[in-house]
Amino acid sequence: MITFPDNIGISDIQCGDCHSLALTSNGWIYGWGDNSDGQTGCGQHYYPFVDCPIRVRFHPDIQIKSIYCHNNSSYAITDDTIDGVGTYGQVYKVEDRETNQLFAIKEIFNDINNSYLIDEVKNLLKLRSKYVVYYYDGWIESDFLYIQMELCLQSLGKLLEIKGQTFGRQANHRCEQPIDLVEYYITSHIIQELCECVEYLHTRQPPVIHRDLKPENILIQIINDKSIGNRFIKLCDFGLATEHNRWVGGQSSELHTNKTGTQLYRAPEVNRDADDRIAYNEKSDVYSLVNV
Structure with missing residues (x-):
């Protein structure tokens, strides 16, 4: 049985292949399970397997909006948005906790009539060059499509x-x-x-x-x-x-x-x-x- 500290309200739980994340109502994240690739956010070299939930630490100014687990990776999406980017969705700046590499995550409402969502992913996959923003990954969570891309701040x-x-x-x-x-x-x-x-x-x-x-x-x-x-x-x-x-x-x-x-x-x-x-x-x- 997975237990959490008393008086902690869980608002979301996401699962990868062999690891999980939990988001609390006050914006904290807990991770547990396989951590061979650092996917629980607790430090790959010190915790190869996390058998009970450990809080993932962020800068106090960072507000976590949602979480997502995918195979052997995890994402904590914040309210740190990028102004003026994206016609059909909001764009967030994210950081890989292991490599410290920055990415952009585009969040788009996954309306059933929005066929352009899949079109954008397919088009980005075909256009791999220095002239186009680089595409890394894409996934659907709840009512939103998320696209992980190269970060361009302006x-x-x-x-x-x-x-x-x-x-x-x-x-x-x-x-x-x-x-x-x-x-x-x-x-x-x-x-x-x-x-x-x-x-x-x-x-x-x-x-x-x-x-x-x-x-x-x-x-x-x-x-x-x-x-x-x-x-x-x-x-x-x-x-x-x-x-x-x-x-x-x-x-x-x-x-x-x-x-x-x-x-x-x-x-x-x-x-x-x-x-x-x-x-x-x-x-x-x-x-x-x-x-x-």
């Missing part, structure tokens, strides 16, 4: 908000006030990397249309990885992305769903009224890119 939207002020220009006079030489080269580098990201999608076989390019879906990551060079820009949020199969059944086809994506950045051909699917291709992303 979006282009946030960067654009502060860039003019950083270089001494008023945000509401961004177009009227000229930029200086340094800001020009920084802006040019951002545009170059962004074009490379979009080019990567459009040169896949078949091409991939993102269909929701906007500053909030363009992330900034500082990467200390010589193998990919000094890159900072990555694309995310592929729930609306689709493959553009030019030849279907021996005939040319460019039919896709209309009015897809954010209206402000939507190409005219995508924005047309229609009772059925309409013809457009990856060039619609180029229109969105110009508006960004």
Whole structure:
């Protein structure tokens, strides 16, 4: 029998292959079972097996929202959200307690009609590159789908908000006030990397249309990885992305769903009224890119 200290209310229990976590009503976590990979959160090297619940310690400022166990891993999801990231869900910053590596966990309500949830996972699995936010894992818990991804703390939207002020220009006079030489080269580098990201999608076989390019879906990551060079820009949020199969059944086809994506950045051909699917291709992303 598993016992807990008196006056502890348990709000959730999650089980992996051979380990478990319990979340209390006051936000504490207890772990027990197989700990060969550190999955109970109690320290892999000191507790290969935990036979009774031990409290997993976090910084006192961290508020645990929910827990999840998967095979030989565990997740404690906090209220530490990342602002301005994710069209269809909230994104949380998490830390691997063994490696101290940071990740992003995207939480999306798992409505039965939200087929884009599975689409996003499938699209991320296909797009493994330095131009796209890296996907690690995905699982369903209760009414939510969780996607574990590479952590990028800033979006282009946030960067654009502060860039003019950083270089001494008023945000509401961004177009009227000229930029200086340094800001020009920084802006040019951002545009170059962004074009490379979009080019990567459009040169896949078949091409991939993102269909929701906007500053909030363009992330900034500082990467200390010589193998990919000094890159900072990555694309995310592929729930609306689709493959553009030019030849279907021996005939040319460019039919896709209309009015897809954010209206402000939507190409005219995508924005047309229609009772059925309409013809457009990856060039619609180029229109969105110009508006960004």
